[in-house]
Structures are given as structure tokens and as C-alpha cells.
Amino acid sequence: MLADKTIGVLGAGNMGEALIAGLVKACIVEPRQVLASRRSEVALAYLADTYGIRTTTDNKALVAQSDFVVLAVKPQVMARVLDECAGEFHDGQVVISIAAGITTAFIESRLDGRAGDRRQGPPGRTGIPVVRVMPNTPALVGEAISPYCLGRYGSSEQALLASQIFSAVGVTVQVPEAWLDTITALSGTGPAYVFYLLEGLIEAGVAMGLPEHLSRALVRQTVFGAAKLVTETTRSPQQLRAQVTSPQGTTHAAMTYLDAQGFLQTLQQAVFRARDRAAELGRANDGQNSQDH
Ligand SMILES: NC(=O)c1ccc[n+]([C@@H]2O[C@H](COP(=O)([O-])OP(=O)(O)OC[C@H]3O[C@@H](n4cnc5c(N)ncnc54)[C@H](OP(=O)(O)O)[C@@H]3O)[C@@H](O)[C@H]2O)c1
Structure with a gap:
């Protein structure tokens, strides 16, 4: 058509x-x-x-x-x-x-x-x-x-x-x-949250002594694999995370620290900010509109 x-x-x-x-x-x-x-x-x-x-x-x-x-x-x-x-x-x-x-x-x-x-x-x-x-x-x-x-x-x-x-x-x-506006904050801006996570993980690998190219390759394939897994399974992200988190294991240590630091709340607040900024951009234009007319 x-x-x-x-x-x-x-x-x-x-x-x-x-x-x-x-x-x-x-x-x-x-x-x-x-x-x-x-x-x-x-x-x-x-x-x-x-x-x-x-x-x-x-x-x-x-x-x-x-x-x-x-x-x-x-x-x-x-x-x-x-x-x-x-x-x-x-x-x-x-x-x-x-x-x-x-x-x-x-x-x-x-x-x-x-x-x-x-x-x-x-x-x-x-x-x-x-x-x-x-x-x-x-x-x-x-x-x-x-x-x-x-x-x-x-x-x-x-x-x-x-x-x-x-x-x-x-x-x-x-x-x-x-x-x-909410969608703009979630999926429009969304790739940036994931890229930021990648940046942090790559830097962590380097800080612990890995060569940058290796750290980058490890993180990139991990994120790709995780995205594919979450797409191809009926399990929720929470269930997939629980699956790799054994009591007192390494993932448990990492998640406990993130929770104590308010990681999820911080991430959610960032998304709310993006949504508010989208609404603000719209209002700025509406203001321009009413001034012009
Ligand atoms: N980037 C994202 O992730 C994303 C996601 C969803 C939606 N959006 C939306 O997509 C839009 C574009 O974003 P973007 O990231 O593609 O920005 P961008 O790369 O800056 O593209 C906008 C283009 O507009 C051109 N432009 C500026 N003034 C113009 C004019 N008077 N006449 C004709 N062209 C003009 C600029 O080229 P010249 O300087 O050569 O004119 C520029 O290349 C935005 O409204 C954004 O909200 C972006």
C-alpha cells in the first residue's frame, strides 16, 4: 500500500x-x-x-x-x-x-x-x-x-x-x-540505561585487572545472551535472576549490595525524571504555541 x-x-x-x-x-x-x-x-x-x-x-x-x-x-x-x-x-x-x-x-x-x-x-x-x-x-x-x-x-x-x-x-x-511520555522514558530512552550498565560492568572488569577488549567482549555477549534469554523464555526477569542466585553465592553477594545501595529505586527515579522531562518538552512547545497565537 x-x-x-x-x-x-x-x-x-x-x-x-x-x-x-x-x-x-x-x-x-x-x-x-x-x-x-x-x-x-x-x-x-x-x-x-x-x-x-x-x-x-x-x-x-x-x-x-x-x-x-x-x-x-x-x-x-x-x-x-x-x-x-x-x-x-x-x-x-x-x-x-x-x-x-x-x-x-x-x-x-x-x-x-x-x-x-x-x-x-x-x-x-x-x-x-x-x-x-x-x-x-x-x-x-x-x-x-x-x-x-x-x-x-x-x-x-x-x-x-x-x-x-x-x-x-x-x-x-x-x-x-x-x-x-512514560513510554519515551522507558523504551525511547531505554537503550541508554542498558548502555550505561554495560559501561559500568566493562569498567569494573578493567578495574579488577582484565584487558579492556576482553572485558568489553564478555559484557557485550552477556547482555546479548541475557536479552535473548528473557525474550525466548516464559520466565520473568525476576525468576531468571532467582535461578542464578544461590544462597551465599557470588550473585547473592552482588545483589545484596545493590539492594542495600537502593539500585532499583535509583533506576526507577531516573526513569521518572526522563518521563517528566518529556512532559516538560511538550509544555515548552505548548507555551510557545499559545504565545504565538
Ligand atoms: N535518539 C533517540 O534515541 C530518539 C528516540 C526516539 C525519538 N527520538 C526523537 O527523534 C528526534 C530526532 O532525534 P535524533 O537523535 O535523531 O536527533 P539528531 O540526530 O540531532 O537529528 C535531528 C536532525 O534535525 C536536523 N535539523 C535541525 N534543524 C533543522 C531544520 N530547521 N530543518 C531541517 N532539519 C533540521 C539536524 O541536521 P542539520 O543540523 O543538518 O540540520 C539533525 O540531524 C527527536 O525529536 C527525538 O526526540 C530520538
């Missing part, structure tokens, strides 16, 4: 590139169906050379030519970019945002208020459909989880098409928008 559709990736940085790579590699679309924009011409030349896609520095041209517009800029520049391009959005398009904290209502209000003509007026199902997606960086290896929700306009069929785009980089799941 995506045949002959143009997918415009506006702000093709890390996540945008991951999506482009996935789309092209999984043959979800032909490279010529993808159009990417950002300001750096050098970076765009790299994207064109690597993936065979079309590129432009002109966001307006991208919006005018795209059936699906993936907004992949940072949350802080979203309002500016929407205002710049508002006049180019048109019927038949689906707008997909991956920006942390930015609500579908914010994007809709920006498009309804600025694009003029038929999209203005009383609420109805006539506006441009906006889908909000929260992928994560394992998109780079086709293993993202991308929860998504649909705003007030559009059909479930359009939401499904948007999810089909993100299925190029992993798994998708539809969720209520009210959960998206």
Missing part, C-alpha cells in the same frame, strides 16, 4: 537515518520514494550516496512532495519547522512525529491554525492526520520498539500505514497517547 508513495523524512539525523536505512534495507519502499531533508549538505550527500534516496535542504519542498511526512527534528525546533512549512501541508498526507514530548494536539493546532483554507474551522475529521511514534535506537539494527498513537484526525488505516513504515525498523504497537 506504500507503492508510489513518497516518504519525506524532515530532519534526517540519527533516528531519521535509522528509519531510512530500515525502509531501504527491508525493501518496504524503493529508495527513490524516500526524500530526506536537513540543513547540512554534506550529511545529505552522504545519505544520497549511501541509500540512493533523494535529498533536499528545502523543508517546504519536502512537505509539498511527500505523502508521509516524518518529523524527525528535535522537539525544540518543531514549532519553527511546522511554521516554516505549514502552508505546504495538504489533504491526503499523513504527518508522523517522532519528537519526544510533542503531542499530536500541538502539531494539529499548528497545522490547523497556520495552513489556512479548508483545515480551519470547527473540529471535525477534516484536518491532516497526525501519528505520534516513539521509536528507539535499536532501529539501527532493525530491533526497535515503536509504540504509536493517532491524533484526532485520520483513520485507523492511515495509522496502520504509518506503523508499516516503522515496522521496517522493528516492532510496532498501538497505545493511548496518554502513555507516550
Whole structure:
């Protein structure tokens, strides 16, 4: 159903590139169906050379030519970019945002208020459909989880098409928008918690005298194996941990220390902070919105 559709990736940085790579590699679309924009011409030349896609520095041209517009800029520049391009959005398009904290209502209000003509007026199902997606960086290896929700306009069929785009980089799941800031903190930010854990373990190995390359290899394969195990078994993480924790053994000594230090509480507080920051980014944009209007 995506045949002959143009997918415009506006702000093709890390996540945008991951999506482009996935789309092209999984043959979800032909490279010529993808159009990417950002300001750096050098970076765009790299994207064109690597993936065979079309590129432009002109966001307006991208919006005018795209059936699906993936907004992949940072949350802080979203309002500016929407205002710049508002006049180019048109019927038949689906707008997909991956920006942390930015609500579908914010994007809709920006498009309804600025694009003029038929999209203005009383609420109805006539506006441009906006889908909000929260992928994560394992998109780079086709293993993202991308929860998504649909705003007030559009059909479930359009939401499904948007999810089909993100299925190029992993798994998708539809969720209520009210959960998206929490999801941003949990799975959007999630890989960073795991990477941080890896850093700590590698450093511990080195501190105890192992060569760094060995410590790195041990930790990397351990985390990979643990992730595979938790994915392929019906046992919970707690049960898997209990299985390797014998009384007075080595794992028991490590877990007792972590518990005494409040490791889980600290981790959970960190996730709560990330969720609060996502909400804050959304409010900052809403504030900008009301000041502007
Ligand atoms: N990284 C993650 O783990 C992750 C996960 C889920 C969602 N997200 C969301 O994904 C979005 C992008 O994150 P990212 O990590 O990919 O950031 P990023 O690498 O900085 O990508 C954003 C890109 O936007 C471009 N840009 C900035 N201003 C622009 C403008 N006016 N017009 C066109 N392009 C512009 C920048 O390129 P130029 O400087 O060349 O313009 C940059 O490459 C964010 O909203 C973030 O919340 C990120």
C-alpha cells in the first residue's frame, strides 16, 4: 500500500537515518520514494550516496512532495519547522512525529491554525492526520520498539500505514497517547540505561585487572545472551535472576549490595525524571504555541 508513495523524512539525523536505512534495507519502499531533508549538505550527500534516496535542504519542498511526512527534528525546533512549512501541508498526507514530548494536539493546532483554507474551522475529521511514534535506537539494527498513537484526525488505516513504515525498523504497537511520555522514558530512552550498565560492568572488569577488549567482549555477549534469554523464555526477569542466585553465592553477594545501595529505586527515579522531562518538552512547545497565537 506504500507503492508510489513518497516518504519525506524532515530532519534526517540519527533516528531519521535509522528509519531510512530500515525502509531501504527491508525493501518496504524503493529508495527513490524516500526524500530526506536537513540543513547540512554534506550529511545529505552522504545519505544520497549511501541509500540512493533523494535529498533536499528545502523543508517546504519536502512537505509539498511527500505523502508521509516524518518529523524527525528535535522537539525544540518543531514549532519553527511546522511554521516554516505549514502552508505546504495538504489533504491526503499523513504527518508522523517522532519528537519526544510533542503531542499530536500541538502539531494539529499548528497545522490547523497556520495552513489556512479548508483545515480551519470547527473540529471535525477534516484536518491532516497526525501519528505520534516513539521509536528507539535499536532501529539501527532493525530491533526497535515503536509504540504509536493517532491524533484526532485520520483513520485507523492511515495509522496502520504509518506503523508499516516503522515496522521496517522493528516492532510496532498501538497505545493511548496518554502513555507516550512514560513510554519515551522507558523504551525511547531505554537503550541508554542498558548502555550505561554495560559501561559500568566493562569498567569494573578493567578495574579488577582484565584487558579492556576482553572485558568489553564478555559484557557485550552477556547482555546479548541475557536479552535473548528473557525474550525466548516464559520466565520473568525476576525468576531468571532467582535461578542464578544461590544462597551465599557470588550473585547473592552482588545483589545484596545493590539492594542495600537502593539500585532499583535509583533506576526507577531516573526513569521518572526522563518521563517528566518529556512532559516538560511538550509544555515548552505548548507555551510557545499559545504565545504565538
Ligand atoms: N535518539 C533517540 O534515541 C530518539 C528516540 C526516539 C525519538 N527520538 C526523537 O527523534 C528526534 C530526532 O532525534 P535524533 O537523535 O535523531 O536527533 P539528531 O540526530 O540531532 O537529528 C535531528 C536532525 O534535525 C536536523 N535539523 C535541525 N534543524 C533543522 C531544520 N530547521 N530543518 C531541517 N532539519 C533540521 C539536524 O541536521 P542539520 O543540523 O543538518 O540540520 C539533525 O540531524 C527527536 O525529536 C527525538 O526526540 C530520538
